Amino acid sequence: MASARKFLYQRLSPALVRLYNVLRRLKPVEMAMDFLLTKLSPNIGTPFLESTHSTGSMEKDWDNRARLSGLMAATGAASEEGADASALKSLQTRILKGTDLKETWVVLEIGCGIGNLLKPISALVREAHGVDISGEMLRQAAERTKGCANVVLHKTEGRLDMFPDSFFDFVYCSGVFIHFPEKTLVYEYFKESARVLKPGGVFRLNVDGRSYLTWRSNKGGTLRGVVFKPEEIKQNLGKYGFQVRDITGAESLDMWTTAVVIKG
């Protein structure tokens, strides 16, 4: 049963995700599908898209997804080549957009998954740290980055207390906060990122900005997480000393923010 599920997840998920992305171009269809999946999947699971019944624990759910296919769960790609290509595209067009990365920098990825982004970024900086809530994702990340001497991986429970204050030049988080069931958990990372960044350090992150999915305004699952309005992001980053430089992609699944931390 477990191996049948693994087979289906690896083989069918990419096609189903593509179909889902085509269908969701029509807003009413997107809203109907999202409502049904959000309301049904925590209890019955949707074998392909959700991959597992949600246990309600972020750690357990991501461990389970990683065991089925870390590649698919972390990157959405069906092959190693697809994952490599999507990492490069993501770095160029999203994560490093507007940031002039320096080779002396120490950087952090929150929710590094199997290390698909950490690996190429590590070639451009002095040290590349990754934290993740899933031990299984980190095991696969260690394998993937074993030739990269400057990659350091850490297990987290949702905080950054393994790092001292003002340690990083750049913190980024891609495709992670979109899966958070509660806003306070996202804001905890805002607070922690402000603490671990050097003065003037840059935080680049994305959230699900489809605030019209109102049933996910305050509570989500560990796959379809909470949705945000740009003002909420701006206000909460501001609370911890960030100055928001730009927010793009409002009302989309991929709402990106760049913020700079101002300290003493």
Ligand SMILES: C[S@@+](CC[C@H](N)C(=O)[O-])C[C@H]1O[C@@H](n2cnc3c(N)ncnc32)[C@H](O)[C@@H]1O
């Ligand atoms: C869709 S994957 C994205 C992985 C990676 N950022 C990438 O783009 O290749 C989401 C990752 O976030 C991690 N994650 C989920 N909740 C987390 C939390 N509270 N703290 C840290 N990592 C978390 C998951 O374990 C998973 O590896």
